Amino acid sequence: MKWQEKYQEWRTEPQLDLDMKEQLRMLSDPAMLEDRFYDYLSFGTGGMRGELGVGINRMNSYTIRRVALGLATYIQEENASQQGVVIAFDNRHGSKEFAEWTARVLASQEIRVYLSDQLRPTPELSFLVRYYKAFAGVMITASHNPKQYNGFKVYGSDGGQITLATAERLMAILKSSQNELTIEADSLISYVDKGLVHIFGEEVDDRYLDELENVIQDQKKVRQFGSKLSVVYTPLHGAGNHLMQKAFQRIGLTNLHIVEEQAVPDPDFSTVTSPNPEDREAFRLALNEAEKFPTQLVIATDPDADRLGVVVLKEGQPIFLTGNQIGVLLLDYLIRVKQSKSENLENYFLAKTIVTSDLGAKIAEDYGIEVRNTLTGFKFIGEQIQISEKLGDKEFLIGYEESYGYLISPFVRDKDAIQAAVLLAETALDCYLYGEDLVDRLISIYDRYGYYEEQLETQVFSGREGILRMKQQLDRLRNASFSNLDTFELACREDYLVSERIVAGQKVEKLTLPSSNVLKYIFTDGSWICLRPSGTEPKFKIYYSVNEKSQERAKCKLIHLKKAFTELMKEL
Known part of the structure; x- marks a missing residue:
């Protein structure tokens, strides 16, 4: 179907949501309309993620219903309706509505649903799939993306994200589903009354925390000395606050200070430019809070609390740790x-x-x-x-x-950022009791094994043509042949799309990992470059890694490698 036909379907739909109607009325640019209606949001192992708004290439209640019905079809094929699906959501615009629509559509197909009564972190959803012995899980989140995004992540019965095989089957089902405007369901309360939807609450948090206690390696030490470690935490307006506070209190790390301005869930993330703990700016208010009293550790989680960022305060100066x-x-x-x-x-x-x-x-x-x-x-x-x-x-x-x-x-x-936070706090406490900090310990590791420097560059491609340009760029590099980049001698090239490792330009070895559109160049000194398009966003990622005997030499080598590769890319 041409995008103009799909657009007309939406424009003339008498029951279309009033907000969607208004958004359509405001759109007149053909290029913008095409971008919203040329194709459905892509679905893969990471589920579906995209910008909020009207159209089939956006996140809205209609595209959610379509995917939910596709998931229901798959569950019925697997005869797993009674095992059911666990659904949770974060603080983003539309998250609660999307979660409830997902529950309603699944229940309309006689599939048992366990639905969260409030926002909860992604790792807790993963745990709850296993706890309820469910067949699948759905998390409504766009992770660390900006406020205009949301997403639909699907989990398997093991609590992990779905496999390639499952994703391929769901994609095949979705290809035959073109009727998102006609998918309806009864009210949520009607399915609760029928026993098809079970609403769960704080009782499940305690079950998660019971398991979390085992993450602590020396519980006696943490309970005895945990109050000595001062930690500042910001949930960046997301879903991590409630569970993180409970976790620290339960295991004995009682000296936890919350950044109050960022403690309340806010879908606009009004105090940060990006709710991403990889972004240094996201720590601004947390570092201001840390100035009020002696603090050893500052931590931040993204909106769905599966990523953890960390700052160590050393002699009053913030040291940002990489992942x-x-x-x-x-x-x-x-x-x-x-x-x-x-x-x-x-x-x-x-x-x-x-x-x-x-x-x-x-x-x-x-x-x-x-x-x-x-x-x-x-x-x-x-x-x-x-x-x-x-x-x-x-x-x-x-x-x-x-x-x-x-x-x-x-x-x-x-x-799981909550697991990582409590274990890193225990590690920081261990350092403190030995008269050092996490940076001191990291330096001792580098002194033994060498200094490693890594960096990630991201190129963003927007719209339909952007995705095509991204693929073309990687194809040009795949077809390029070189034996060295300036002084960096190539040891092997790994092409995960064809599952081949080419050694010294000749010898071919088979790679055992699944096929993926990824290229990796490994050099004789141990440096490497890896390139891959994002699986959920129109982004092209370039990873660099080098190592040397000193930090200064490693930083210089990284600059050298990046410059050499940038020159190669310009020539293609």
Whole structure:
């Protein structure tokens, strides 16, 4: 169907939502109309994510109903209606409405639903899928994206994001679904009365917190000395505040200070330019709060509380930790504790993504810990946990990715900022009791294993033509051939789209990870560059990593590598 026909369907629909009608009335530019109606929002393993607004290429109640009905069809195919679906939502515009529409559509198809009574974090949704032994979960969130976005994330029965196979089946079902304007359902309360929808509340928070206590490695030490560690926390107007405060209180880290201006859920994120803990500006108010009293640690979570950002105050100055550094500090602490208990570290495995720093892998291998590299996306880390449980071979130690996502205990199967926050606080307390801080400990790790510098660059492509240009750029690079970038000699090129590793320009080895549109260049000195288009947004990401004997030399090498690669890209 041409976009003009789909547009006319919406324009002439007599029952169209009044807000959608008004938005259509305000639109007159053909290019803007085409962008909204040329195709449905894409759906993949990360679910569906996009800007809010009118049209099939936007997040609204009609596109939500379409995906919910597609999910219902899949559940019925799997004869899993009675197992049901758990639904939660964050603080974004439309989140509660979208969650309720999802519940209503599923219930209209005789599928059991467990629906949250208020906003809750994504990791808790992952836990609740397992807790209720449900077939699937749905989280309404756009994670750390700006305020004009929302999303629909689908989880499998293991509590992890859906697999490639499940996503492909859902996409096939959705391709045959073109009737989003005609999907209706009865009121939510009618399905509650029928017993098809169960509304859950704070009782489930306690079940999550029961499991969370096991994340703490030395509970006696934390309860005895936890009040000595002063922590400032901002939920950035999101869903993490309530559960984070309960978690810190329960385990004995009682000296937690909340940034009140950012404690109230706000879908406009009015005090920040971006609700992303990777963004230094997001810490502005938290750092102001930290000036009021002695503070060792400042933490922030994104709107759905699956990502954690950290600042260490050293001699009054803020030191921003990267996702790679936070992951390494957590790994190092877990190793220290397990060594002190004389545990055999060879029984454990570390899971990390191919764009995450190699430092964690280097540390793990030094202690005989198996390292499992995965494609980008925490669903792949979750899959590794499930594989090990089925085989009964290795125990999960930790999983993390450079984009501020971490998991310590697999009662959750997605990244969990609350788990990461309490374990990092325990790590910071351990440092404090030894007269140091997290930065001191990080430096000691670098002194032993070398200094690693990483950086991510993001190119944003907008609209229909932007996505095409993004793909063309990667295709041109895929077809380019080079043996060195200035002084960086190429050791191998990994092309995950065709699952091949090309060594020294000739030898071809098969890659075992699933096919994905990703290129990685690894150089003889251990530096590397990785390129991939985002799976949920029109963004092209370039990852750089270098290592050297000193921090200064590592920073210089990173600048050198980026400059050489930028010159190559200009020539293509």
